[in-house]
Amino acid sequence: MLLTLTLPRIHDLMTAATIEAVYARAGDALAIGSKLCDLTVDLSAVAAQDCPPISHFRLVLRERLWVRDVAALPGGDVAVGATLMRFTTAPDEPLDGVPAREVRVSIAGILAQTDAWERQRA
């Protein structure tokens, strides 16, 4: 069965996110609880207040699956609904069908693990 992970709308006003880290690699067999990717959601443009809500989230897999391809790239901006990864329930299933459903994930608000400026320096 082909499954897909698209960028979920975590916040009502969110339209996009920045991919901070991608943990899943094509070909990996992932267990429940595997890290998939970290995101930053910056609502500065839609919530123009003194303390613009900039939040960081981690998406974690809630089922056993094989990663088949990964479209998300660290540093890339993606729109809500854009495909981040595709998965299958068996390692060698074809990828040309229509995804049966969204992959099941859990989401947690995380603290920024590296400062954006530290990344610049690196």
Next chain:
Amino acid sequence: MSLVPLKLAAFGATVPPVVRSGIRWIHDDGHACRANEIVAWCNVRVGVPTVNGTFSDEARDLQIAFATRVAGTLKRGADTSLGGFLDRLPELERWQVGQTIGHVELRAGEDANGHALRPMFVAGRRVVEVAEDRSGLLTGWHDRLRAWWGDGDAPPSTLMGLGICDQSTLFRGDAVPFHDWFAATRGPAHVVFVPDHVLAPCAAVLTEQLRRTPDEARAIRDDFTQTFARLAPSPEDWMFAGSLVAAVLRSPLGERLEVLGTSGVVPARGVDALVLSVGAEQPRLWRHRTLGYAISVHGYRLKEAGPALSSWLLREFESVRQGVDDARRDYDALIAALRAHGVGAILVMNAMSTSSYDDVTTYASYDAPLSTMIGSVRAKELNLMLHDVARAHDVSIVDNDAMAAELGAARHLTDSVHGSGALHAALRADILRILRERGVAGFEPV
């Protein structure tokens, strides 16, 4: 029906001349006033020129708001408001004790003794003097805001809020600045709020501010002007960095504060009660590589800063992780410094520790310690740490976490930091309860 005059109060025999602007009325003629409602204000200046530094750093944003002691119908005095700059600049005329600026018409059968006007001072210290905004009551860019009733003859007790934006509208209130505090307390009371526009008031920063010597401050200032100038900063970079370093070099807890009342200009006794925010303890702070001082800036502020500031921080500072144990150590040091400085009751607002965005099914997906990874876990551990601090140092916790949950955080604390008016009213009431239990004078119920 009887008319009770609204007369300008006296401010002691030794007070230098006070000049004022025209009266800016909040309400129209015929408005039904509640007792203690603010109905108007004017800008004032004490001393022409300012004498002996009295209110010198607040001279441009010193105002008196007028409350009525009694309920009734407002009757505005004719020609008290001339509009335009004459109602904004405090040079229209000298303060004339006993001058009647209006009346309150009591309801039939009601009576009142004397006059009805009660003055409430508000004062803002501008971040820079060009931050001009006289459009309203206590408007503008201020690094310190405060208020007190001007009719007491005893030095007031001082309550200071020194937190992040979880305290901003809590202290200032929704309508007339600070009035919610005074409407609920007998006085004499003095309420001060220090906003965190650039520098987050974490425990490490506050302790260093209290202990910093003039020589150390001079070294920081000199180093900043030399090292920052080498980075070809834009004017915007200079303004951002300048306001940041100016905030580092101030110590709000060590500043001399004066109030004006019927006994004239009297010094406040110090800080009788202080409210901190545990939310100021961020996961990282910047530590200067050679001078050793700390800077804590919210991440969203850093995002807004220009390239020169980022270069300056990256070159001159080390980014240091702050775990919950580090926060505990910093709180211990801060409380020792506060006690040595004579600060009275210490209250700390805890953090909202539940996130509606979290859906954690296993902690195995997150590196240990969880408090460095998951925001809600860090908030919970900081809140627990506060209980240890409270036991060890006789500190009171203002339970923002529980009150937001009780009211419904989805409605009253939607982003975990910025609360509703109802939540702030509940927090204000809890702060007053704590002050009363601790016997802080001036904050007893009306």
